[in-house]
Amino acid sequence: MAPALAQDERLRGLLELVGERNAFHRARLARLGPEELPPLTKQELVEDQRRNPPFGSNLTYPLERYTQLHLTSGTTGPPLRVLDTAEDWAWWRALFAHTLSVAGVEPGDRVALAFSFGPHVQFWAAKEGLQELGALAIPLGGMTSVQRLRTIAEVEASAVMCTPTYALRLLEVALEERLEGALDPVREVICTGEPGASLPAVRSRIADGFGARCIDHAGLTEVGPFGYPCPDSGGLHVYEAEFVCEVLDEELRPAPVGARGELVLTPLRRTGFPVIRYRTGDVVLNTDERCACGADHRWLPGGIVGRADDMVVIRGMNVYPSAIEEAVRGVSGSGEFRITFYSERSGMDEVKLEVELSDGRAARRLQDTMRHGLGLRVRVVPVTPGTLPRVDGEARRVVDERVERWSPS
Ligand SMILES: [Zn+2]
Numbered sequence: 001m002a003p004a005l006a007q008d009e010r011l012r013g014l015l016e017l018v019g020e021r022n023a024f025h026r027a028r029l030a031r032l033g034p035e036e037l038p039p040l041t042k043q044e045l046v047e048d049q050r051r052n053p054p055f056g057s058n059l060t061y062p063l064e065r066y067t068q069l070h071l072t073s074g075t076t077g078p079p080l081r082v083l084d085t086a087e088d089w090a091w092w093r094a095l096f097a098h099t100l101s102v103a104g105v106e107p108g109d110r111v112a113l114a115f116s117f118g119p120h121v122q123f124w125a126a127k128e129g130l131q132e133l134g135a136l137a138i139p140l141g142g143m144t145s146v147q148r149l150r151t152i153a154e155v156e157a158s159a160v161m162c163t164p165t166y167a168l169r170l171l172e173v174a175l176e177e178r179l180e181g182a183l184d185p186v187r188e189v190i191c192t193g194e195p196g197a198s199l200p201a202v203r204s205r206i207a208d209g210f211g212a213r214c215i216d217h218a219g220l221t222e223v224g225p226f227g228y229p230c231p232d233s234g235g236l237h238v239y240e241a242e243f244v245c246e247v248l249d250e251e252l253r254p255a256p257v258g259a260r261g262e263l264v265l266t267p268l269r270r271t272g273f274p275v276i277r278y279r280t281g282d283v284v285l286n287t288d289e290r291c292a293c294g295a296d297h298r299w300l301p302g303g304i305v306g307r308a309d310d311m312v313v314i315r316g317m318n319v320y321p322s323a324i325e326e327a328v329r330g331v332s333g334s335g336e337f338r339i340t341f342y343s344e345r346s347g348m349d350e351v352k353l354e355v356e357l358s359d360g361r362a363a364r365r366l367q368d369t370m371r372h373g374l375g376l377r378v379r380v381v382p383v384t385p386g387t388l389p390r391v392d393g394e395a396r397r398v399v400d401e402r403v404e405r406w407s408p409s
Contacts, residue, residue, distance in 0.1 A: 006241040010268035017060060018274055024048055024058035025274065039252055039264050039277045042072065042222065045080050055081055060271050070121040072221045082121070082221050085272040089128075092121075092224060092270075095239060096129025099228040103190050103215045105159055107134030111190075112152050114162035114170065117141035121221045122193060126161050129225075145173040153182035160186055160210075163193040164202050169390055171209040172335070189214045198235070198303030199322060201329035216303050218282070222275050223265045227300065232293035235301040243267050245298050246277070247286035255286040262308045263300075281308045283320070310398065312341050314349045319376060321398050324353060327369050333358040334366075336388040336397075343403040351378045356385040 015034055018025035024045075032038065049056035055063065068084040084092065105111060111130050115123040117139065130137040138155055140148045149170065152160065162170070167189050174180050189210050198216050206214040218227030218236055226243050227236035238245045244266040247255045255261030263282045267275065283306040291299035306320035313319070321339055328337050335356030344350055353370075357363060363382040370378045 004240075007244055007268065010241075011244060011266065014266075014268055014271065014274060014276070017271055018276070022058060022060040022274065024056065025276065027057075037277060039248065039279045040275055041279050042080060042281075045222070045275075046078055049081060050078075055083060058273055058275075059083065060274060061085060066272060068124075069119075070124070070221050071119040073120045073122075079119075080222065083273050084270070088270045088272045091242075092125050093128045093132040095225045095242065096125050096219075097132035099217050099225055100129050100133050100135070100190070102228045102231065103217065104188050104213065104231075105130070105133060105135055105190070109135040109158045110138055110155055111135050111159045111161060112138040112140055112148070112155070112157040114140045114148055114160055114166055121219070125219065125225060126192075145170055146177055146179070149174055149177070149179045149182040152186065153179070153184075156185040158185060159188040159190055159212075161190045161192070164191045164199075164206060164214075165194060165391065167191060167206045167210070167214070168202075171206075172390075183210050183212075186210050186212045188212055191216050192218065198305065199326040199329065201326050205329050218304055220265075220280055220282075222273075223278055223280065224267050224270055226265055226267070227303070229303075230291055230293055230295065230299065233291050233299070233301070234303075235291075235299060236303045237291065237295050237297040237299055238265075240297045242269060244277075247284055248279075257286055257288050259286055260284065260305065261286050263304075279308075282306075283308050283311070312398075312400065314341065314351055314376070317376065319351070319374075323374055324351075324370065324376075324378070325397075327366060327373060328353070328355055330369070331355075331357070331362050331366055333362065335385045336390065338388055338397050338399065340399040340401060342401040347403075349402055351376065352381060353378050354381045354383050354388065356388055357382040358385055 019029055045058060048058060065085045066083040067086045068089045070082050071079040113123060113126055117123055127137045138157055140151060174183060189206050189212050203214045215229045217229055219225035226238050230237055246264040247261040248264050249255040249261050260283050263280045263284045264277050265280055266277055282304045284300045284304060285302055287301055306322040310321050311318055324339055328334050337353060337355040340352040342350055360382045363380040367378060367380045370376050
């Protein structure tokens with residue numbers, strides 16, 4: 001079935017189902033009507049769970065039908081409890097298995113999962129997607145980086161899944177501990193959880209360091225594994241028979257072609273904890289171009305280019321930390337970094353970038369790159385390699401110390 005036809009039919013079915021059985025969406029549809037249903041925020045779901053503890057009212061089926069529970073890993077506010085039925089979880093597994101096969105994983109491959117076992121969906125979906133595909137999942141939770149490197153070498157893992165930040169960390173530890181050879185069997189590094197692996201400079205640094213392909217994919221606890229990598233053109237494709245995909249501007253209108261906007265998704269067949277027009281917070285480039293690979297699924301060139309809530313307005317310019325990261329990773333010999341947004345006494349907002357550089361002269365080059373490439377004045381402070389904090393999962397590299405002001409409304 002063509003994606004558009006499948007979408008229409010499935011969307012009608014979903015709206016009918018939630019209108020009958022799901023208290024949260026029934027109330028929303030009755031209040032707002034399906035025609036002008038505004039995009040749904042995580043905050044609304046969190047608020048619903050606060051009022052109807054512990055699982056909220058966004059449940060299409062009786063509680064006994066649900067078999068999986070995961071928490072969102074948001075940086076702000078309380079986490080959301082997201083439930084899946086066995087059918088919804090089978091849907092996750094199948095989509096994830098497809099994503100992994102597009103990424104080059106084959107039955108019989110050994111894939112190391114460099115995550116902690118936690119309440120977040122990432123690890124569990126990866127593990128079960130691998131099993132669906134017939135690959136061997138090698139859990140590396142609860143291990144130090146050195147133990148992980150040794151395990152990768154001993155079992156001869158053909159692929160590693162982790163965040164892009166952690167991929168870079170693993171390379172650093174391999175160098176420090178003289179364990180570079182440990183990564184020899186790895187042919188693929190499959191990244192998720194941060195925009196990093198979509199940034200060309202980050203991706204090529206990971207690929208060069210591992211001597212492997214670096215591949216991105218995307219998913220979200222609230223919506224599912226929506227994006228698979230395009231092996232030909234880069235970036236991501238969205239499974240359009242499974243998700244209605246919109247890109248909206250800051251006023252929540254369709255973003256113009258060629259502009260960036262927030263990705264808004266409606267999963268069509270995950271019905272137990274459904275979200276309709278869900279604001280993912282992921283920023284993507286809106287294009288009407290079809291991908292040269294011939295896929296009839298929507299293409300997101302460059303994948304996820306940032307997070308909407310990471311965007312900071314500095315002197316009237318929209319600044320994404322991911323753009324600064326891209327500039328940093330383009331400098332050879334650069335290490336960890338930290339971005340601080342702060343206010344000068346004059347009231348002017350400024351950006352400070354502390355970055356580990358083996359060559360202090362690179363600071364000047366970096367400053368020029370950002371001025372010319374991003375049109376942004378940044379104070380670059382070189383620091384000694386190895387001195388900024390390291391993390392094992394998603395990085396927190398942004399500090400916002402700006403003075404809050406009255407908005408001119
Ligand atoms: Zn493509």
